[in-house]
Amino acid sequence: MTDTLPMPSAPHVPVLLTEVLAAATPVEGAVVVDGTFGAGGYSRGFLDAGAACVLGIDRDPAAEPAGRALEAASGGRFRFLAGRFGDLEALLDAAGVPAVDVVAFDFGVSSMQLDQAARGFSFRNDGPLDMRMEQAGMTAADFVNTAEEHEIARIIWTYGEERASRRIARAITRARPFETTAALAEAVRSALPPRGRDQIDPATRSFQAIRIHVNDELGEILRGLVAAERRLKPGGRLAAVTFHSLEDRLVKRFIATRAGRTTNPSRHVVMAAPDARQAGSFAIRGTRPVVAGAAETDANPRSRSAKLRIARRTDAPAWDAPAVADDLFREAAR
Structure with a gap:
């Protein structure tokens, strides 16, 4: 792609902003990382609350104009730091910031990206199959x-938790090639029973799965959490907002493990078991x-599925980094 697609001009409402600011208290005088800048809602909230310095990170080139504008007005x-929040440590090193007081994340695809048909994230409006x-x-x-x-079946099962993943994958390979979101959505729907009036569109889970895979979203989340653990000062706060179960389970398990607690095993992440010798x-x-x-x-209907998890950094050393599991075929090949 040669041209960067702009963000829409419609106002963006940050989810759980009041709660995120409360979790980060005291904000005044703090050095804050907004790991998912987007349209800048959290960053503006932290600035308004008196943060001494806010560093906004975003991988989407369409977010940069708003970031540069806020930079000039602040x-x-x-x-504004252009890049992935999974590379938070390298970005902070380049910015000359060794440690921070707050790291906030608003994970997943943004409403601005979803609302732009040309980005190909949604099938509500037909557009190029990009994501x-x-x-x-x-x-x-x-x-x-x-x-x-x-491989398509594995991705749809793993990241969409779609029981009909193999049937959908078969329908996709028979109908390809695809160029548009509408064509792919129709192929997915053809493999599933018609939905009821109150049910989600049958293509929803498959689109979610493909989007997560294309952007390595769960890998990015885990790398971002590990980086936050390494760069937060003792007493610093982590605030992570998630929007679907895969994200939330990963964040929950990461925080619980690092706090020395046990949780139900996750098939999406491999982490060291809590060790009595390892301080939380x-x-x-x-x-x-x-x-x-x-x-x-x-x-703001988008907030209905939002979950905020909060943790305070202790003065214990950071743990060894966990790794996202990639050997999940056995569950898809049931």
Whole structure:
């Protein structure tokens, strides 16, 4: 792609902003990383709350104009860092920032990306089958048009938790090549029973899975969490907002493991078991996430699935980095 697609001009409402700011208290005078800048809602919130310095990270070139504009208007208190939050440590090194007080994440695809048909994230409006957050590299069309049937089934099962993954993969390989979101959605629907009036579109899980794969979203989340653990000061706060179960389970397990707690095993991540000799690098209260209240969910439907998990960095050393598992075929090949 040669031209960077712009972000839409419609205002973006950051999810759980009040709760994220409360989790990061005290914000005044803090050095903050907004790991998922997007349209800048969290960054502006932190600046308004008195943060001394906010560093906004985003991999999407379409986010950079808003980031540069905020940088110019912030009086030196905001810096935009183009890149992946999984590379947070390298980005902070380049910016000359050794440690920070707060790291905040708003994981998943943004509403601005979903709303742009030309980005190919959604089938609500037909568009090119793209789905790339960075607008570079492998597209969704590249994947579904070239991958082996068993690989497509694995991805749809693993990242979409779709029980009919093998049937869908067969329908995709028979109908390809694809160029548009509408064509792929129709192929997926052809492999599944018609939905009821109150059910989600049958293509939803498959689109989610392909998007996560194309952008390595779970790998990025894990790398971002590890980087946050390594760069947060003792007493610093981690605030992570997720929007679907895979993201939330990964964040929950990471924090619980680092706090020395045990959780149900996840098939999406391999982590070292808690070791009595390894001091917890995070402290948490309870296990329930923070969710949006009725007023926010009424005003912003996207917030209904949002979950905020919070952890405080201790003064213990960071743990060895875990690794995302890649040997998940056995569960898809049932």
